[in-house]
Amino acid sequence: MKILTSQIILLVLMAAFSIYVLRVRRQLTDRLIMLVLAAVGVFLVLFPNASTWLANRIGIGRGTDMIFYFFILFVLFRFVAIARRQREIESKLTEIVRAQAIQNAQEGGRVLTGEQ
Amino acid sequence: MDLWEGVWVVLAAYNEKQSIGGVLEQLSQLPCRVVVVDDGSSDGTSAAALEHPVILLSHTVNLGQGAALQTGIRYVLQQSGSRIIVTFDADGQHDPEDISRLVAPVAAGDVDVALGTRFAAGARVADMPAARRRMLKLAVAFTRWSTGLKVSDTHNGLRALSAEAARQINITANRMAHATEILSQIRKKKLKYVEVPVNVRYTQYSLAKGQSLLEAVNVLWDIFSGDMR
Numbered sequence: 556m557k558i559l560t561s562q563i564i565l566l567v568l569m570a571a572f573s574i575y576v577l578r579v580r581r582q583l584t585d586r587l588i589m590l591v592l593a594a595v596g597v598f599l600v601l602f603p604n605a606s607t608w609l610a611n612r613i614g615i616g617r618g619t620d621m622i623f624y625f626f627i628l629f630v631l632f633r634f635v636a637i638a639r640r641q642r643e644i645e646s647k648l649t650e651i652v653r654a655q656a657i658q659n660a661q662e663g664g665r666v667l668t669g670e671q
Numbered sequence: 672m673d674l675w676e677g678v679w680v681v682l683a684a685y686n687e688k689q690s691i692g693g694v695l696e697q698l699s700q701l702p703c704r705v706v707v708v709d710d711g712s713s714d715g716t717s718a719a720a721l722e723h724p725v726i727l728l729s730h731t732v733n734l735g736q737g738a739a740l741q742t743g744i745r746y747v748l749q750q751s752g753s754r755i756i757v758t759f760d761a762d763g764q765h766d767p768e769d770i771s772r773l774v775a776p777v778a779a780g781d782v783d784v785a786l787g788t789r790f791a792a793g794a795r796v797a798d799m800p801a802a803r804r805r806m807l808k809l810a811v812a813f814t815r816w817s818t819g820l821k822v823s824d825t826h827n828g829l830r831a832l833s834a835e836a837a838r839q840i841n842i843t844a845n846r847m848a849h850a851t852e853i854l855s856q857i858r859k860k861k862l863k864y865v866e867v868p869v870n871v872r873y874t875q876y877s878l879a880k881g882q883s884l885l886e887a888v889n890v891l892w893d894i895f896s897g898d899m900r
Binding site for chain 1: 728
């Protein structure tokens with residue numbers, strides 16, 4: 556089997572991604588999902604025809620199309636998850652800022668200035 | 672019991688230095704306590720507010736009008752003897768004279784919430800541009816449909832809530848979707864409400880501070896993305 560330059564580049568990137576996931580992501584489920592995806596990626600780089608074979612089994616013309624469809628779904632799921640996380644962070648921030656504002660309540664009074 | 676006993680007015684202010692002094696000057700003529708929530712202003716709104724006999728709460732960062740109102744409401748509920756909470760806009764579009772008419776039905780125990788409306792008989796609305804009217808009517812139609820509450824004005828910042836009602840209504844929509852959220856919680860918690868005609872005065876200033884059509888899209892986004900639950 557002849558290894559192409561593109562395959563080497565993609566495999567190196569996949570390895571880098573795996574290391575990154577293991578170092579940065581803390582949640583076990585997160586890590587597992589990402590590593591499984593990387594493993595699938597490595598497999599598809601080494602056996603490009605496998606994706607077309609699988610795509611044909613489920614009624615999709617080309618392997619790239621199948622990968623593209625799944626990619627879109629994956630991105631949508633991530634988008635929703637990130638949006639939810641952002642809302643959680645925002646509501647925590649709100650609670651902190653609110654508590655601080657109430658704690659530091661100031662009392663105003665009529666201050667005499669030079670203006671009429 | 673005295674009408675004004677335990678009445679607190681809550682104003683959310685974001686960069687309202689220009690208008691807040693005049694508004695607080697008028698409010699200080701009334702026998703009630705006033706809480707100003709400075710929502711992370713950068714123009715010296717806090718300093719302007721502190722010249723008046725008010726309680727000032729400052730958000731260190733800008734969170735939005737809904738969050739600011741909820742901060743003021745939480746503070747008032749912690750004060751002993753608080754009975755009625757009035758929300759009031761800081762841009763000078765409301766008339767302090769209207770407050771007593773909103774407080775009355777709540778103080779009498781007839782309703783849990785009194786909502787100001789500019790689209791009912793008896794309301795005086797000065798200088799409202801046609802475009803603003805159209806947008807508000809659209810917002811009313813949408814909110815009536817989505818909350819199931821048949822009110823004539825859905826985005827009026829002038830309201831009076833009993834402390835009990837304020838305790839039940841928890842504003843989680845930090846930005847402008849809170850107007851809708853309050854109404855949907857009134858419906859969910861089966862709170863009794865009445866609409867009270869109020870005067871609204873539009874100025875160049877309040878219009879500039881008001882919501883544009885583009886903002887309406889943001890509000891819809893907040894509503895549908897579940898910013899409010």
